[in-house]
Amino acid sequence: MTDILRSFPSAASARLAPPRFGWSRRPPLGLLLAWAVLLVAAAWAVAPEIFTSQSGVVGIPSEKLQAPSAAHWLGTDELGRDLLARIIHGARYSLSGAFLAVGVGLVFGAAIGLTAGSVGGRVEAILMRIVDVMLAIPSLLLALSLIIILGFGHAQAAIAVGVTSIASFARLVRSEVVTVRRSDYVEAAFGSGGRFLQVIWRHVLPNSLTTVLAYAALQLGWAILQISTLGFLGYGAPPPTPEWGLLIAEGRKYMMAAWWLTAFPGLVVILVVLAANRVGRAAERATR
Amino acid sequence: MTRRLLERLGQALLVLWAAFTIAFVLLQLMPGDAVLIKFVGGDLGLSPEAVAEIRAFYGADAPAWRRYLDALAGVVTGDFGYSIASGVPVAEEIRTNLPATLWLAGLAFALAVGLALLVAFLATLGPFAWLRGAFQALPGLMVSIPVFWLGVLLIQIFSFKLGWVSVIAPGPWERLVLPVIAISIPIAAPLAQILIRNLDAVSTAPFVHVARAKGASRRWVMLRHVLRNALLPALTIAGVLFGELLAGAVVTETVFGLNGIGRLAEQAVRAQDAAVLQAVVLIAAFGFVAINLIVDLLYPLFDPRLRRGGRAPA
Amino acid sequence: MTNALLEPRAVGAETRPLLRISGLEVAYDGVPVTHDVGFEMAPGEVVALVGESGSGKTTTAQAVIGLLPPNGEITRGEIRLNGEEVSRWSPRRFDSIRGSVVSLIPQDPGASLNPVLTIGAQVSEVFRLHGRRDRAGIRAEVLALLERVGLSQPELRFRQYPHELSGGMKQRVLIAMALALKPALVIADEPTSALDVTVQKRILDLIDELRAENGTAVLLVTHDLAVAADRADRIVVMRGGRIQEQGPARELLAAPKEAYTRRLLADAPSLSAPALARPGRLGGETAIEVRGLVQNFPTDRGGSFRAVSNVSFSVARGSTHALVGESGSGKTTTARAVVGLRRPDGGKILVNGQDPAALRGEELRQFRRRIQLVYQNPFASLDPRQSLRAAVEEPLLNFEPLAKAERERRVHEVFARVQLAPELLERRPAALSGGQRQRAAIARALVLKPSILVLDEAVSALDVTVQAQILRLLDELQRDLGLTYLFVSHDLAVVRAISDTVSVLQGGEIRESGPVAQVFEAPQTEYARQLIAAIPGRLRRG
Secondary structure: OOOHHHHOOOHHHHHHOOOOOOOOOOOOHHHHHHHHHHHHHHHHHHOHHHHOOOOOOOOOHHHOOOOOOOOOOOOEOOOOOEHHHHHHHHHHHHHHHHHHHHHHHHHHHHHHHHHHHHHOHHHHHHHHHHHHHHHHOOHHHHHHHHHHHHOOOHHHHHHHHHHHHHHHHHHHHHHHHHHHHHOHHHHHHHHOOOOHHHHHHHHHHHHHHHHHHHHHHHHHHHHHHHHHHHHHHOOOOOOOOOOHHHHHHHHHHHOOOOOHHHHHHHHHHHHHHHHHHHHHHHHHHHHO | OHHHHHHHHHHHHHHHHHHHHHHHHHHHOOOOOHHHHHHOOHHHOOOHHHHHHHHHHOOOOOOHHHHHHHHHHHHHOOOOOEOOOOOOEHHHHHHHHHHHHHHHHHHHHHHHHHHHHHHHHHHHHOOOHHHHHHHHHHHHHHHOOOHHHHHHHHHHHHHHHOOOOOOOOOOOOHHHHHHHHHHHHHHHHHHHHHHHHHHHHHHOOHHHHHHHHOOOOHHHHHHHHHHHHHHHHHHHHHHHHHHHHHHHHHHHHHHHOOOOHHHHHHHHHHOOOHHHHHHHHHHHHHHHHHHHHHHHHHHHHHOHHHOOOOOOOO | OOOHHHOOOOOOOOOOOOEEEEEEEEEEOOEEOOOOEEEEEOOOOEEEEEOOOOOOHHHHHHHHOOOOOOOEEEEEEEEEEOOEEOOOOOHHHHHHHEOOOEEEEOOOOOOOOOOOOOHHHHHHHHHHHOOOOOHHHHHHHHHHHHHHOOOOOHHHHHHOOHHHOOHHHHHHHHHHHHHOOOOOEEEEEOOOOOOOHHHHHHHHHHHHHHHHHHOOEEEEEEOOHHHHHHHOOEEEEEEOOEEEEEEEHHHHHHOOOOHHHHHHHHHOOOOOOOOOOOOOOOOOOEEEEEEEEEEEEEOOOOOEEEEEEEEEEEEEOOOEEEEEEOOOOOHHHHHHHHHOOOOOOEEEEEEOOEOHHHOOHHHHHHHOOOEEEEOOOOOOOOOOOOOHHHHHHHHHHHOOOOOHHHHHHHHHHHHHHOOOOHHHHHOOHHHOOHHHHHHHHHHHHHOOOOOEEEEEOOOOOOOHHHHHHHHHHHHHHHHHHOOEEEEEEOOHHHHHHHOOEEEEEEOOEEEEEEEHHHHHHOOOOHHHHHHHHOOOOHHHHO
């Protein structure tokens, strides 16, 4: 029993937000900058040697704890290692970790959400209850619990972060699938003789996935933050890995003498997370 | 009403039980346990028999289902077992550490709410377009800041550079100032985002248009019609924020060297002390469930639509 | 502040127009959406601003009350109220006349009341905003007003919240608010388009009465020329942001000068002559047979609600049967059961001799080749990610394998049938107009060569001119292909134009049924009489 007149998006909604004529098609400057930041970070991760000739692990003891200068743009640490070089080499760990984490969350979350949303009934009730419970535990604490099992290490930390995001992915995928499944076009697809899996594959999956992929882009920034937090606490990659969180943790010991050791890695994290969020939000908006 | 109350209580207990089960499965059934870590290290030189004896003492050798039931019975009676790292009952560790963290979290929460309201109002009602734009972008920046880094930065600026907050012997309040700021900023961000979105959405609702057509000024409409409708939905993320506060406590207590639940959790991970971490996880889940329960039960007081009552035939 | 506007009945009010708009141009984000709009209203007059979606009628009305959206702006022209140019007034100055001199009856009563304040508080607000302070006095006036707009138990309504009232009751509350201070001008912006026909008529009657009582002028914004014909002294027809034609209602309707107005008149089903009787369609074999259908829905509280009870009708092959009723009448539920989307909780359905409820799996799939559903909302019934070609081709892929060339031929053929240009095949739904989408949806339904189409409010979401085109298309298809239609609609005028037989539903039961001419010309039941009397445009038809 659809209340036809009231449920239909009438002229009322159109009038509240009149079409924005004359709005240029060129992407805004902020978005371009965000893409640029992400591309640079990705290039650092893939080929750090292009960007710095100095090592990220071996230092020059005579040049320890130097303030930023022409020779060392961002200064050096207690072993005379160039901070910029360490940050560039560290991109690999932060980015690969974030991708691994989001991949874990996306794949398992999508599997759970898709199953719950398309099968429905008791299966859905049980799966979503489990998801509710996972959401009741703060993600950092859940990640710590997993790290106790998996042990310390770069991949372990990334997987732990990924597992904690399964619940939110599952919930989003399910709600998308349920919305799409209730849509007229899916009913019409069944009505014109479509078989269950055909319809899921042709209509439900592609239509629910766009939103989910946009969310995954948003999760990338969050994952970078979480992984750097675990790195900072010392549960991630061991020293002398130049992982960004660990850089800050190590720099902490020289807070008084060498402010640059903590300030710059932190700023890089913020920039990359900001850029990832900006791109994610743009993607999210584009799917609506 | 009582039926609804009982139903919601039942649901809350179910979630807690499930959280306990997940935590137990994750933490107690893991391969390397704390007993091995603590005692099999070379320095104590214990024989395998002695280790087995210790394991028996901690109940680590019983079958899984038995340990599960014991642990569940323990939790119900407030007994979380022993911390294997320190040998002290976990319940006692929690009791000594909880108040400090609750203070930290409570103050941070208050500051975060204030901050979020400020940002949201300036972002929607600010006098100039550029100012509104700047404040609309601010929450995005605030969520991107790592808490641990912010903590370190605050110490560098306010303790070392400016010398405003002593690090050597701070007073009981002085010690909380910087950590509270550090936690509250990332917590305020999602709250501010929700408030901004709601204020925007409610401001364009047809009933606001109607109120304006009655002759109400922008200000009147904001105070009488928009605020309550926009602020209410923010209550629903209170439970999530509590969890984020605890997570923030893990980091800030470590950075600032404060005692509390967060530090306890951090040390428990280092020592693979599952019993302690499990207790912290349960407290977090309990807080989440309790806060959501309270919000659920209070919500109808603020929103007449959720009150059970006669409904005219449509 | 001396404000001439606060004295609407000042000396000389009869000699100058109450509202005079000239050369009005409104722009959104710098882009003009209305051009050189100008018309006048005398005190106490009803002027209808008529147009299809995007015609600029609502924008014009919003400009008059000074409530354009934030990105909208008056770039040219003027708006004079009682001779005063108000379009460039400060917001504060405008606030003082809104509600007291100019007020608004909004379109969507469901969303137009603040959900967390009581009805009493919201109506009282009008008085408080315009300087009244005595609580007891305000209360007494509000209660009297609520009673005046036809709400029973005003004391109870005063304490109630919006969600406790029906749509029609909410619209009455909104009317009470708009007329509380006896303004000189009320803008009624599609005041009834979200309401059922019978409620719509009562609300329009109420506005009429109050207008006569207070001498208030009404600017009636509507897409429905029939409503305008019934209610307005003068009509202003808008299209694409410009005024097409304006004049006294009687003259404009009797002798429209502009081609567009003539088309609007011809396409409005309630204003054009009733369709000719369509002989020879009845009495053939039966395509759909429904006997004693019962459908229940579970309710929140664990009970069940009977949406359809004991509904029976039959449809002859090649004819059109309409299920007509207001919201909640069970018409859509019945149609969905016929297509096999719901299993009946009682009774029996036979479609081409088959009972859809008895079919499972493969049999049900094969059954669906013969009967197809067309939805109300073409925006929702096409997958936004599919090109039209893919959408129309998909049903063919679901059944026996056809060679690619053969599929291509069938798609082109059906596209031509629904009069869509082949260039549109590669487009996605978002790049099409509402009418084109609905044609595509019909093409998808036809590509399997079904014998029955179930049309669920299939033309309700479309503008009248588009609606008329689709109705003509449906008629042609029926003639050429011998289709049987089950036509679900709330719009009696459309039903009369297209159907052979009709069942009138109310509260899940059939009140009356029979051939269209018989039911419309000589309704036997009180409810059918009411419904038919509520069709707008009857005043003009005489």
